Amino acid sequence: MSAVSTPPGTSPPAPARRDAEATKAAILKAARYLLARHAHADITLKAVAERAGVSPPLILKYFGNKDALFARVMSFETDAASLLDAPLEGLGRHMVRHVVRSQRERGADPLLRIAFAPLHGDQGEILRANFRAQVTERLAERLDGPDAGLRAELAVAALLGLGVMYGIARGSHLRATSPDDIADRYGPVVQEQLTPLR
Template identity: 75%
Template sequence: MAGAAGGVGPRSTPAAPPSGRRDAEASKAAIVRAARHLLARHAHGDITLKAVAERAGVSAPLILKYFGNKDALFSQVMSFEADAEGFLDAPVGDLGRHMVHQLLTGQAERGADPILRIVFAPLHGAQGDILRANFRAQVAQRLGARLSGPDAGLRAELAVGMLLGLGVMYGIARGPHLRAAELTEITDRYAPAVQAFLTPG
């Protein structure tokens, strides 16, 4: 009993998740990405599960299996909670640079960023009101709660507004000079202006 003599039994490596579970998670992620892509380009009422399924490369019944219905799927897409975790995940003294970097790399590498879909709220009628409420609570107010000093809520909204402007110019207007610049150069130039609202003076 060599294991007992040494006091330690044979080590076991953590089992990889079953392939079925990995496939399911990958399919769910693809469905959410497809829904987010369509929501940024079409009114909520015009988006069909068939269109989401075609873009995600899955069947419409699979969307129903995973999410139940269209409203349940889009309730996830209209939430900023998961994105805000990474978007705001830096000390306040470094947060301006972190947020600019997150926004730019999201657009350049994934074709989406954590917050820009709020720009399309006017397309979505009553669903747009949900998008706005989620954005205010999960992004702007959450940022404001982290700031010290006077007018924290106003400064948070001004900082987020600057980020949205950058996102629109880079990802929607696709400014040629902006898109030709290195992301580090844009960040070096833009982040101090955002940071000035977060830590004035």
């Protein structure tokens, strides 16, 4: 078997490298998946690495340690930014569509991990505090009129119910319907809390 030669004056091709951002995203997705199914204390870096298809030292390289990794997983900041990225008058439809598309295309709901906070002991309280500050309170700040905090929580509750039906109960009719159709039908339910009729 002969070796492959490199033409004079050229460098050999660089070995294929995994994209760092894609690797980080895979690690975070794996950690979110495990956090939704197991207590924080029971999750090992080895389990996260196996699920993400990487080595445990790579997780340490990108995130430092287990606590730093799960601090990122327990934050809703990035998800909330996308979820709330629409003008108020069309926000209900946008939020519904975003939840469904996230489930369908990424296999991850931007909000649903809050439902598993009771599994995580003290870490669960961090998850709850982040959820309140980064999702419901941030939404409430955008709302006019009375009871903004209550209305924000009711709107988010409607989205959580949708996420449970789609991602956990795996409602067959819901999963067979396009995100746009679901947004057209369910968006007004959420929007009613955001901009109630006077």
